[in-house]
Each structure stands twice: as structure tokens, then as C-alpha cells.
Amino acid sequence: MSKSLQAIRGMNDILPEQTPLWRHFEGTVARLLDNYGYKQIRMPIVEFTELFKRSIGEVTDIVEKEMYTFDDRNGDSLTLRPEGTAACVRAVLEHGITGGGQVQKLWYVGPMFRHERPQKGRYRQFHQIGLEVFNLDGPDIDAELIVLTWRLWGELGIRDAVKLELNSLGTSESRGRYREALVAFLSTHLDKLDEDSQRRLKTNPLRVLDTKNADTQAILTDAPKMADYLDEESRLHFEGLKARLDAVGIPYVINPKLVRGLDYYSKTVFEWVTDKLGAQGTVCAGGRYDGLVEQMGGKPTPGVGFAMGIERLVLMLETLEQIPEEISRQVDVYLCAFGEAAELAGLALAERVRDQLPNLRLQVNAGAGSFKSQFKKADKSGALYALILGDDEMAQQVVGFKPLRGQGEQQSIAWDALAAHLATCIVQG
Structure with missing residues (x-):
């Protein structure tokens, strides 16, 4: 008998009994973003592969290991989008909607694709809601992104289950100086690093900071700190962000090892994390990427944004039993x-x-x-x-x-x- 047809591993059907909670979550987010003045944009799920190599970075895990890439009938290399920021930047550049310093506050929702090991809350086709803001360079807009997520957690009833972690990566120049110091330090402990960290030391040293290997983390205790290499502009920006979060009363912790997995971040990076989902603790993350638009062929344009994983947040609502009675009926x-x-x-x-x-x-x-x-x-x-x-x-x-x-x-x-x-x-x- 022929093999029965079934979904591809890591790409799941969302069944009728599950979709009401998805619609509740997506509707709550859409209504909140309308109230904050964000406009929706919709991008294709397939882009030229070069877009992600130029934006994410060729030596990142995403580009090296995880992208779904194929040649179409014209011989062009295409990729199912692994994240939304690069596609959004491509769209605003192509249509010229950030030219002349125009401020754009945009959001999108849809599937993303990465060839990772499937596990609970982490899939090869997963869904994200993302926000991107262009042509605002102050800490006030960074703070707004965090404040609106804080409000969202409150509306969903999960505020007590998440924690905000912050860091600043500085400018590309200050980050370069820090990278040199980090590489020099880790090179003296090369034989004690795990295999993955040894590889990253040559390709993307900052990613060593978020290793899950306990022995490498012990070595990093004495490593140089990013804060000691921040330029004055980045330091003032970070202080301005923290002052605004303090004014609103949003608690946070500084995580000096928070670097995010994408090359384009600068200055502010942040993650909302939880201990309610096992190993998959990050439910929303983002930061500032002031050099990305220029890197992709546009004029210098400040940018900042984040993405949240719908599967993980829906799972959180189920785990914490935060399902409104009316949506179950x-x-x-x-x-x-x-x-x-x-x-x-x-x-x-x-x-x-x-x-x-x-x-x-x-x-x-x-x-x-x-x-x-x-x-x-x-x-x-x-x-x-x-x-x-x-x-x-x-x-x-x-x-x-x-x-x-x-x-x-x-x-x-x-x-x-x-x-x-x-x-x-x-x-x-």
C-alpha cells in the first residue's frame, strides 16, 4: 500500500478547536497595535536568498543551517522567509515609503520557516507577529515597543509569567572593539570551549555569549563586559530607555550576555522570557538595527522592531489557563x-x-x-x-x-x- 499522506515534520495543522484561541490572541494584538498607531504590511513568504544573506549575515546559524532554500525554474535562488525584518526592509525600500525621513510604524503577521529540530513550542513552520519602526532614533520609540508589549501581557493575563531582559550592543564601532577583546580573552581558553563555541569564535564571536554549555558559561564569568566598551552615544541611549521604563514602572534585568542571533542589531536589544515553557523560554524579542537599511542599499535610516512567536504565546495561554470563556463557546x-x-x-x-x-x-x-x-x-x-x-x-x-x-x-x-x-x-x- 502507498504511504499515507501527512504533514511535513515540524509543519503542523492548526485544527478548528485550536483556532479560536489563535484568533483571540491575534485579534487582541491587532486591536492594541491599532490603538498605538501601527499600520499593517503584508510581504511575500518567498524572497531572493541574497536578501537574507545580506541582512541576517552569512555566518549566522539561520543562514548556514536553517533556511529553506531552492532554485526556481528560472534558476533564481529563493528562500522561504526565516524572519520578517529583512523582508519588511526590502518592502519599504522598494516602495520608497521611508524616503525623506518619513516615519513608518508597521506590523505584520504570518508564517516563517526554519529547518530546526522540532520540539514543543518550536516548529519548522512557525508564526510571528512583528513590528518595525523606521526613521525614529531615540530611546522613546524603543521604550514604546516594550511598553505596548507590557500592556499586551496584561490584557492576556500573563504579565506575572514573563520577565524583561535588556542589553545594549552599542554601535558597530564599539561592538567591533568589544569583539576584539572578547576574541583575545576566549583564545586563551580555546581548549576549554565546547566545539560549537570554538566554531563561533572564528565566525560570530558574540554568539558565544549565549551558549547553553555550562563549562563555557563558567569561563565567560571573567570575560570582558560589553558595557565597558559602549560609546557615549549608546550609553546615553540605554540610560534614556531605562529611565522611561522606570517611569512607567516596568521591571527589567540587565543581561550582559544578551546579543540576539542576527548580525544587524545595534544599541538596544531585549527579550521577554518565561520559565513556563521549559527550554523554549523566549516569547518576544527584538532591538535596534540602525545600519540595516543602508546595508541593504538604502540611505542611512534608523530602525527598531521585535517579533513574538504565536505558537509559544498560545501555548502560554493554555498552560496558564488564560482562555476567555466566550472564545471556548x-x-x-x-x-x-x-x-x-x-x-x-x-x-x-x-x-x-x-x-x-x-x-x-x-x-x-x-x-x-x-x-x-x-x-x-x-x-x-x-x-x-x-x-x-x-x-x-x-x-x-x-x-x-x-x-x-x-x-x-x-x-x-x-x-x-x-x-x-x-x-x-x-x-x-
Whole structure:
């Protein structure tokens, strides 16, 4: 027999019972970003491979090991996007929307692709919501990105489960001086470094700082500190960011080993981390990338942004049981109709009710069925109330109204009064 068809490893279906929580999360974020003045942009999921090599860096793990890259029929090398910032920068450059110093506050949502080892909360196709801001160079906009995420955690009910970590990488010049000092220090301990850190020492030394190897971390205790090599501009910028977070009352810790995994970051970097998801502790991360637009062929343009992983945050909501009751119920009212005449009247009645109550989740039974079978489907739908329409109700132009959850007797409601009655009951329910 032929092998049964199934999804590619690490690329998962999101099933109907899961999507309500996804929609709740995405809707909460979209509403918050509207309130903060951000506009949505949508980019293709496939880009020329050169885009990511130029922006992320050819010696990063993403470019070296994790990208899904292939040649198309024209012989062009294309890549499924592994992150969103590079694609967003390409888009604003191509369409000239940051020219002349125009401030752009943008956000996007969609799938990203990296060939990593799949594990809980970490997949090969994963989904992110990202923000990118262009042509603002002060610590105030860095602070705004952190403040709005703090507000988001509060709205989602997970604020007590996350911690903010901050660092400054300085300018490219100060980071270069620090890199030289770090390499000199680590070279004296080369034989004690793990194999991956030895490789990174030659290609991307700063990534040694976030190694998970305990022995290497012990060596790093005495390594030079990034803060000692910061230029004055970066130091003042970092102090300005911390002052704003202090003013709002957002707690944070300084993590001198926080460097992020992408080459384009400068000055501010930050991560929101949690201990509720095991090893996959980062749920939102980003920072400033003032040189990236110029690096990709544009004029010098300040930039800052972040991305949050939807899978991990949805998993957090489930783990912490922060799922609003209303999203677990997909139907408010279920209409049962018995006989063809009742089915026709029920369809028309349902549409009139929907005209008056556009937010009501009203499901009309389809496929006919006996009284028992229709009520079984009504109960299974999770609806709060069932509407009953049969010969007796048709004759009196009423509909039976039966609570399915909790107390209450069945009663008859006139067709013309049904919408008003439902509005009262659903609000009370």
C-alpha cells in the first residue's frame, strides 16, 4: 500500500478547536497595535536568498543551517522567509515609503520557516507577529515597543509569567572593539570551549555569549563586559530607555550576555522570557538595527522592531489557563426546525435576527433530523440557548426558547420580539 499522506515534520495543522484561541490572541494584538498607531504590511513568504544573506549575515546559524532554500525554474535562488525584518526592509525600500525621513510604524503577521529540530513550542513552520519602526532614533520609540508589549501581557493575563531582559550592543564601532577583546580573552581558553563555541569564535564571536554549555558559561564569568566598551552615544541611549521604563514602572534585568542571533542589531536589544515553557523560554524579542537599511542599499535610516512567536504565546495561554470563556463557546444560539415549512421560516427568521444582532453567533440546524437528534447537535455545539420551530410555533408565529446551560424553563417568544429577547439573554449569559 502507498504511504499515507501527512504533514511535513515540524509543519503542523492548526485544527478548528485550536483556532479560536489563535484568533483571540491575534485579534487582541491587532486591536492594541491599532490603538498605538501601527499600520499593517503584508510581504511575500518567498524572497531572493541574497536578501537574507545580506541582512541576517552569512555566518549566522539561520543562514548556514536553517533556511529553506531552492532554485526556481528560472534558476533564481529563493528562500522561504526565516524572519520578517529583512523582508519588511526590502518592502519599504522598494516602495520608497521611508524616503525623506518619513516615519513608518508597521506590523505584520504570518508564517516563517526554519529547518530546526522540532520540539514543543518550536516548529519548522512557525508564526510571528512583528513590528518595525523606521526613521525614529531615540530611546522613546524603543521604550514604546516594550511598553505596548507590557500592556499586551496584561490584557492576556500573563504579565506575572514573563520577565524583561535588556542589553545594549552599542554601535558597530564599539561592538567591533568589544569583539576584539572578547576574541583575545576566549583564545586563551580555546581548549576549554565546547566545539560549537570554538566554531563561533572564528565566525560570530558574540554568539558565544549565549551558549547553553555550562563549562563555557563558567569561563565567560571573567570575560570582558560589553558595557565597558559602549560609546557615549549608546550609553546615553540605554540610560534614556531605562529611565522611561522606570517611569512607567516596568521591571527589567540587565543581561550582559544578551546579543540576539542576527548580525544587524545595534544599541538596544531585549527579550521577554518565561520559565513556563521549559527550554523554549523566549516569547518576544527584538532591538535596534540602525545600519540595516543602508546595508541593504538604502540611505542611512534608523530602525527598531521585535517579533513574538504565536505558537509559544498560545501555548502560554493554555498552560496558564488564560482562555476567555466566550472564545471556548463558538455558538450562542442554535435554531432547530422541524418540517420543510418550519425550515423555510426558520431560515428567514434567523436572517432577520442577524440583521438586528450582527455579533450574535447563531447556528441554524442543517440536515433536518428528529427532535432528539437536533437537540443533541444543539447541545454539542455549546450554545447557551436553543430555538425551536415546529408546526405549533408556526401557527402562533412564536419560537420556543430553551436554555441549554443552567436554570430556566422553556418559553415562547413572538418572532418580532426575538432579537430583543436574545440581546438581553446573551448579555446576561
